[in-house]
Amino acid sequence: MNLFKKLVLASTIGMCFAPIVNAEMSIEITEGIESAMPIAIVPFASQDAPLDVSSVVDSDLQRSGYFKTLPPPQMPAKPSTAEAINFPDWQAARQNYVVIGRVIPNGGQYTVEFQLYDVANGSQLLGYRMSSPANGLRAVAHHISDMIYEKLLGKKGVFSGQIAYITTTHQGTQSNHKLMVADADGANAKAIATSIEPLMSPAWSPDAKRIAYVSFEHKTASVITQTLATGQRESVAEFPGINGAPAWSPDGSKLAVTLSKDGNPDIYILDLGSRNVSKLTKNRAIDTEPAWSPDGRNIVFTSDRGGKPQLYSIPAQGGEEKRITFSGSYNARASFSPDGKYITMVHADGGNYRIGVMDVNSKAISVLTSGPLDESPSFAPNGSMVLYASRKGNTGYLSAVSIDGKMQQRLVFDSSEVREPAWSPK
Amino acid sequence: MKLTKTLAIVAMISALTLAGCSSDDEKDASLTDGSLNGASGMNDASVNGLGDGSGMNGSGMGGGGRYGNGKYGAKGANGLPPEFSDPNNPLSKRTIYFMLDSSQVQQDFVSVISAHARYLLANPSQHIVLEGNADERGSREYNIALAEQRSKTVAGMLKAQGVSESQLGIVSYGEEKPVAMGHDESSWELNRRVELAY
Numbered sequence: 001m002n003l004f005k006k007l008v009l010a011s012t013i014g015m016c017f018a019p020i021v022n023a024e025m026s027i028e029i030t031e032g033i034e035s036a037m038p039i040a041i042v043p044f045a046s047q048d049a050p051l052d053v054s055s056v057v058d059s060d061l062q063r064s065g066y067f068k069t070l071p072p073p074q075m076p077a078k079p080s081t082a083e084a085i086n087f088p089d090w091q092a093a094r095q096n097y098v099v100i101g102r103v104i105p106n107g108g109q110y111t112v113e114f115q116l117y118d119v120a121n122g123s124q125l126l127g128y129r130m131s132s133p134a135n136g137l138r139a140v141a142h143h144i145s146d147m148i149y150e151k152l153l154g155k156k157g158v159f160s161g162q163i164a165y166i167t168t169t170h171q172g173t174q175s176n177h178k179l180m181v182a183d184a185d186g187a188n189a190k191a192i193a194t195s196i197e198p199l200m201s202p203a204w205s206p207d208a209k210r211i212a213y214v215s216f217e218h219k220t221a222s223v224i225t226q227t228l229a230t231g232q233r234e235s236v237a238e239f240p241g242i243n244g245a246p247a248w249s250p251d252g253s254k255l256a257v258t259l260s261k262d263g264n265p266d267i268y269i270l271d272l273g274s275r276n277v278s279k280l281t282k283n284r285a286i287d288t289e290p291a292w293s294p295d296g297r298n299i300v301f302t303s304d305r306g307g308k309p310q311l312y313s314i315p316a317q318g319g320e321e322k323r324i325t326f327s328g329s330y331n332a333r334a335s336f337s338p339d340g341k342y343i344t345m346v347h348a349d350g351g352n353y354r355i356g357v358m359d360v361n362s363k364a365i366s367v368l369t370s371g372p373l374d375e376s377p378s379f380a381p382n383g384s385m386v387l388y389a390s391r392k393g394n395t396g397y398l399s400a401v402s403i404d405g406k407m408q409q410r411l412v413f414d415s416s417e418v419r420e421p422a423w424s425p426k
Numbered sequence: 427m428k429l430t431k432t433l434a435i436v437a438m439i440s441a442l443t444l445a446g447c448s449s450d451d452e453k454d455a456s457l458t459d460g461s462l463n464g465a466s467g468m469n470d471a472s473v474n475g476l477g478d479g480s481g482m483n484g485s486g487m488g489g490g491g492r493y494g495n496g497k498y499g500a501k502g503a504n505g506l507p508p509e510f511s512d513p514n515n516p517l518s519k520r521t522i523y524f525m526l527d528s529s530q531v532q533q534d535f536v537s538v539i540s541a542h543a544r545y546l547l548a549n550p551s552q553h554i555v556l557e558g559n560a561d562e563r564g565s566r567e568y569n570i571a572l573a574e575q576r577s578k579t580v581a582g583m584l585k586a587q588g589v590s591e592s593q594l595g596i597v598s599y600g601e602e603k604p605v606a607m608g609h610d611e612s613s614w615e616l617n618r619r620v621e622l623a624y
Contacts, residue, residue: 220597286571375564
């Protein structure tokens with residue numbers, strides 16, 4: 001029995017992960033907070049580390065809703081080596097899994113080691129060692145969370161991703177708008193664009209290297225693409241009228257946008273290489289908020305051609321336009337799940353605007369949220385959650401809800417207005 | 427095979443993290459620059475003010491100070507004649523309000539629009555911008571489209587009375603520029619509006 005499998009220490013350069021053990025395990029994925037898995041993240045042994053890596057892992061897993069982490073004061077012991085774990089103690093503490101680790105200074109860098117154990121049989125499920133500069137320790141912690149999540153749930157974690165969102169603060173008559181990018185837990189928030197005129201509609205490129213958004217910096221709307229690594233910005237659409245609602249094609253070569261240059265708002269395809277625009281929808285009503293299906297074949301959009309805003313679908317190459325939502329007085333701002341099986345949207349039936357998820361095949365819509373003013377839903381890159389903006393009283397915040405509606409979490413709390421969250425696709 | 431897969435994931439994680447670390451400084455640089463205008467690839471010099479607000483003021487707007495006047499009246503700074511600040515003159519009203527999810531002009535505002543049409547006809551060099559706005563309910567880009575329809579409805583009424591298209595500009599801000607910050611009907615009704623910005 002592999003009770004105490006030793007770490008194999010691999011030499012590492014910069015920050016990299018060295019796999020040590022590939023124990024197999026099948027996990028039954030259960031939904032809902034009431035069945036969250038008990039797991040103990042024992043505080044990592046560390047000397048003068050600038051970040052408490054284990055507490056970041058703990059809060060990542062706890063926040064996901066799939067895990068119930070054991071607060072350190074309730075732990076029977078604080079082992080930091082495999083030999084020091086007494087599994088019967090952890091069984092008595094009703095834990096399914098225990099994670100131990102160490103953060104060791106190493107010539108200006110830090111070496112982080114961790115192991116994940118199955119408490120029932122004492123087997124090691126994961127064991128990794130990596131080194132990182134001090135400012136990379138938070139990223140290391142999120143990667144550890146991702147690895148534990150994937151090992152135990154069989155689904156990619158989303159802790160290493162980033163989110164983009166817009167904030168607005170008001171100072172007297174002036175407003176200050178910021179396009180922010182932060183870690184998925186809200187840490188490391190940075191403004192990548194700032195303007196006294198509105199910023200809107202951030203959309204990640206499929207490779208997560210660029211963000212397209214709408215800026216009113218010239219007092220009229222234009223669509224900007226900005227490369228995150230360099231800050232380089234390009235104005236790709238500044239026609240008379242609306243330039244809005246950018247949506248990347250799955251191959252990253254085109255944007256679907258809303259333009260009103262020819263009269264009323266229609267969906268256009270903008271080729272980012274040639275900058276040619278071609279008109280896709282030709283209805284006299286409002287057509288806006290395009291969303292590309294992950295296979296690139298179809299574009300779903302909002303139209304009020306039937307009187308009220310509803311979702312319609314059209315082949316991305318042009319063709320027959322079909323209405324796809326039939327329940328609710330208002331369905332708008334569609335966004336596909338990564339597997340293309342679901343569409344999330346703003347859904348209203350009466351006066352409350354909530355987040356809905358539609359099964360693309362059955363067209364059945366489930367309402368996931370209960371707010372009066374929920375908006376801007378988009379899927380997490382693993383498809384497990386929908387991120388959206390909500391409001392309670394005068395405070396706007398970002399929330400995530402599992403697509404079965406059972407788990408809900410508030411992601412970012414900010415006293416300024418915060419809205420239009422978008423989860424990076426990787 | 428399992429090992430290969432794991433290694434691939436490991437390689438990807440490393441690459442992502444390295445990219446993340448190395449890009450932080452560059453992102454910071456573009457921000458502390460304060461303007462983003464240093465970034466290469468900008469083919470439009472007027473993006474300059476982004477970040478600190480400088481360069482935004484007076485950029486091509488002639489009169490300047492068109493915000494903060496709005497429907498609240500006090501004039502003078504932008505050189506408009508006195509009838510614009512006389513509360514008994516319809517020209518003092520420069521905001522048209524709308525019903526929920528509607529771009530139809532209500533009867534109350536027809537005379538206001540007519541007064542502005544007459545003024546614009548008499549002053550053919552005068553240019554105005556019709557700024558469309560919506561309340562916060564529903565999706566933001568749909569509200570941009572809805573608010574543009576409101577502006578276009580007002581523009582259509584002005585043109586029907588002979589105002590030249592060249593005197594009219596249209597911009598839609600959707601729900602992005604509320605004048606009332608509450609989250610109930612008393613605020614929403616003030617935010618569903620077209621402002622006639624002289």
